[in-house]
Amino acid sequence: MPGREKFQYDLNTLRDKLIEIGSLTEIALSKAIDALEKQNVDRALEIMEEDKAVDILDEEINDMAILLIAKQQPVATDLxxxxxxxxxxxxxxxxxxxxVNIAKSTIRIGDEPxxxxxIHIKEMTKISSKMLSLSLKAYNEEDVVLAKNVADMDDQVDNLYGQTIRELLELTYDKRESMQQITQLLLVCRYLERFADHATNISEGVFYLVKGRHYDLNS
Structure with a gap:
């Protein structure tokens, strides 16, 4: 295979591995919220075990990328x-x-009702998951318009986050015996809010790829 064809093949492989990680991540989030709602500790433990596949792929991508830079010395868009x-x-x-952190919160809550x-946590999950899916589509298609739409969706997650946090904090006044659970649910909300932020970061990466400049889409 000629040098340029091999390089393009490797770039495509890199992209495919990213899409695979994205799929595993989206599945993990869906399973984590399902485990939380159903208080399924066994499912939560499975999520923690399955995360190893994501870590392995991440290492493979980083190693492959470094090797490509060293061997091919790419410039401009390829770099x-x-x-x-x-x-x-x-x-x-x-x-x-x-x-995984949401799964750990599920384990800590245990079987306490x-x-x-x-409801709001599930809605945050739905939006965050869609942001992930669309951000990867934007990356795959190098579509900055779609990437900007993803970033705009982050406001919806932030609004739900603020509303849910307030409601949970109000429960601390008359549900003191459930403080541990409230704390864990607060953490779950925070994890989802950060999840959405990272989806926005992926969209920023798309802008950098296409435009060659860094844009702050979180502001």
Whole structure:
């Protein structure tokens, strides 16, 4: 295979591995919230075990990217593609960690009945998951318009986050015996809010890839 064809093949492989991590991360988040709602500790433990696959892929992407830079000495857009791949891989690995953290909160809550339905938490999850899916689509298609739309969705998560935090804090006045659970649910909200922020960071990576400049889409 000629040098340029091999390089393009490797870039495509890098992209495919990123899409795979994204899929695993999206599944992990869905499973984590399902485990929380159903208080399924066994499912939560599975999520923690399955996270190893994400860590392995992240390492593979980083190693492959470094090797490509060393061997091919790419410039301009090709170099940005590799740099963005490393950045997005790191973002996805952190997002998968948030799913693991939610699973850990589920384990800590155990079988204590939930003090309230997790309606807003599920809505935050739905939006955050869609942000992840669309941010990866924007990356795959190098679509900055779609990337900007993803960043705009972050406001919805932030609003739900603020509302849910207030409601949980109000429960501390007459549900003091459930403080541990309230604390864990507060943490779950924080993990989801950060998950959405990282999806926005992926969108920023798309802007850098296409435009060659850094844009702060969180402001």
């Amino acid at each position: 940005r593609r590799i740099i963005v791949a490393i950045k997005i891989s790191n973002e996805l690995e952190r997002m998968a960690d948030f799913a 939930l003090i309230k339905p997790i």
